[in-house]
Amino acid sequence: MLEKLDLKKKVTKEEFNRIMDDLGKRLGRAQRLAREAKKPIIIVFEGWRGARRSTMINTMMQQMDARGFKVYSTVRMGEELHDEPFFTFFWQHLPALGSIAVYHRSWYYLKNAIELSPKEEQCRCCQNISFDHINNFEKMLTDDNYIILKYFLHISPEQQKQNIAKNSKTLGKAWRDVSPAIDESSRYEEFLGRYEKMLEATDKANAPWHLIAADDRRSAELEIITSIVETIENAVNTPAVVPAVARPAASYDVLSKINASQEMGKDEYKDKLDKYQKRLKQLQIEMFKAQIPTVICFEGWDAAGKGGAIRRLTAALDPLGFSVNPVAAPNAVERQFHYLWRFWVNLPRPGNIAIFDRTWYGRVMVERIEGFAKNHEWQRAYDEIKDMEAQWAEHGFAIAKFWLQIDKDEQLRRFTERQNDPMKQWKITDEDWRNRDKWEAYEQAVNEMLVRTDTSYAPWIVVEGNNKYYARLKVLKTVVDMFEKKLSK
Structure with missing residues (x-):
């Protein structure tokens, strides 16, 4: 899936500014439409370390009303899972009707982080969290009118090394301690296979993955924001389809x-x-x-x-x-x-x-x-x-x-x-x-x-x-x- 993305596509600064001028207004309007339609939205940003999620989320946020969304990250959540079931945090922080929750790494990152930690450090109940658990969680939400947008930001190993080096130079060595996320740069091919399996297992009609070629930041930002705008506009303008759920024919008597x-x-x-x-x-x-x-x-x-x-x-x-x-x-x-x-x-x-x-x-x-x-x-x-x-x-x-x-x-x-x-x-x-x-x-x-x-x-x-x-x-x-x-x- 990821290897089919065109990582060479680029957008010039002038073209980005021209498109973004109109797209940003549409995003702000889409947020207001979702609020009026009482559509709760969850936006998930996953992908490689160094894929510049923070920058892209910030660009998106600048076009939106800050009162209508909250941003979360799961990077530091591993220890909390020893005290509570895996999805507790995500249930407790669901967006209200018409609001938006943005995840800078989500339950997907958390699952990978648990699997990669030493067995003795893992919470027993979280060792067996499967993609089926995740699919069930997302289906419960989308069945209840939530919109889930999932973005995986894919970058080449060369671009990853450049971005990590730039972050280290710009932010100093301490930035790794502030954001102690998994670093795949020394095991790129191994993680490529891991991410491919994750994407294949959890790409569902109710919550599909949007795979983003992110070597070029401007191209990625335009693709993400366009996708968000179009999804919200379609959801607001399309009548809800009532799923057919067959009642059991059996009669119960206890x-x-x-x-x-x-x-x-x-x-x-x-x-x-x-x-x-x-x-x-x-x-x-x-x-x-x-x-x-x-x-x-x-x-x-x-x-x-x-x-x-x-x-x-x-x-x-x-x-x-x-x-x-x-x-x-x-x-x-x-x-x-x-x-x-x-x-x-x-x-x-x-x-x-x-x-x-x-x-x-x-x-x-x-x-x-x-x-x-x-x-x-x-x-x-x-x-x-x-x-x-x-x-x-x-x-x-x-x-x-x-x-x-x-x-x-x-x-x-x-x-x-x-x-x-x-x-x-x-x-x-x-x-x-x-x-x-x-x-x-x-x-x-x-x-x-x-x-x-x-x-x-x-x-x-x-x-x-x-x-x-x-x-x-x-x-x-x-x-x-x-x-x-x-x-x-």
């Missing part, structure tokens, strides 16, 4: 087989509650020492007892080591990003616990039933969610997902009790009653969710919830068992 009524008396509950909470307190310390992060998810019917189960769980924990994240309808800020963004920004640090009171599964339940997500959006969410949880598990996360199951009669009893008790009326809303009217639709959605997103690394635990004592203890015992199993590995 909940009807669950006996939600399990017996437990108060005395037995108090005895076992004390036992599990003491053990959980010890295990939290051990999990922290082992630096194992934990995600605990709670879903269930309205009034199923999620809050009570969470309170008994957290009562045993050191408050400095956990957070409870209540999840409601996305707010104005959260709606500016991919629906999974708000969960990535709340991931726990090593040794800490993140508890989610309702989760990303709202995409395939409430958003599906209420029409907040289009059919193709919630249908593809099953794979997106499994991919996200798989990344967490590969990083060493402990993951527990609870569905609290009560029957329809028990829900009615609890709703009525809340409505008649002045101290509990705040817990019941008109929306709860409306959701109850859609019980059958929600039941169908939950059944499909439980089947399609139950995995070995993040299994669903259905908790029989008619008896609150039984439900709370099952949650506690499950977490205790999970911690003990995780620590024994």
Whole structure:
């Protein structure tokens, strides 16, 4: 691929200035169009060391409104990956609707840097980051209306040596320490093969590579900016195509087989509650020492007892080591990003616990039933969610997902009790009653969710919830068992 580029083409200074005068205005206008159309854009600059990415990015930035973009680099990110899953930084720094993120080296550079570092310095979970992981990440974003522009700047070995020598002379020897990127100059042919494989494996229709002959800086800058302008203009002016996603024909049935009524008396509950909470307190310390992060998810019917189960769980924990994240309808800020963004920004640090009171599964339940997500959006969410949880598990996360199951009669009893008790009326809303009217639709959605997103690394635990004592203890015992199993590995 790269060897077919014409590295000899050149553009004179006069021709560059003439073309750039109009092209720069078009770029500024394209940025405004993207903002008006609420198109988030990610621009990736990869390529050889010495390919003058900084200069080209700066030329591009001079034509744009600085309030509408941010520039990032992954050169110094290797150590951070020991603490978090590979794509965490990129999820947390997604551009908002209408904004632009520019990467002066991106996840591609990071993957290469990890592979080239000594094995003993590599984070275990990042050793197996594949091009499939990258393709899945990019597809999730482009499926959600993001525009991804990827540029690989190719230069000859002679030009690379000239550019590196010029940088060293102009900026001094310290510039290598400021930008300690991989230097391929002594192994050009070896890296040429590495880059060819990377480009071939990740050149996809939704996020294609633009290969840029960059021996001549002016020629490269014009080609890049022209490509950016034309891509944005086409994206804004072309109606979005709704992808065809076929729904599975199978009918799922999990909940009807669950006996939600399990017996437990108060005395037995108090005895076992004390036992599990003491053990959980010890295990939290051990999990922290082992630096194992934990995600605990709670879903269930309205009034199923999620809050009570969470309170008994957290009562045993050191408050400095956990957070409870209540999840409601996305707010104005959260709606500016991919629906999974708000969960990535709340991931726990090593040794800490993140508890989610309702989760990303709202995409395939409430958003599906209420029409907040289009059919193709919630249908593809099953794979997106499994991919996200798989990344967490590969990083060493402990993951527990609870569905609290009560029957329809028990829900009615609890709703009525809340409505008649002045101290509990705040817990019941008109929306709860409306959701109850859609019980059958929600039941169908939950059944499909439980089947399609139950995995070995993040299994669903259905908790029989008619008896609150039984439900709370099952949650506690499950977490205790999970911690003990995780620590024994």
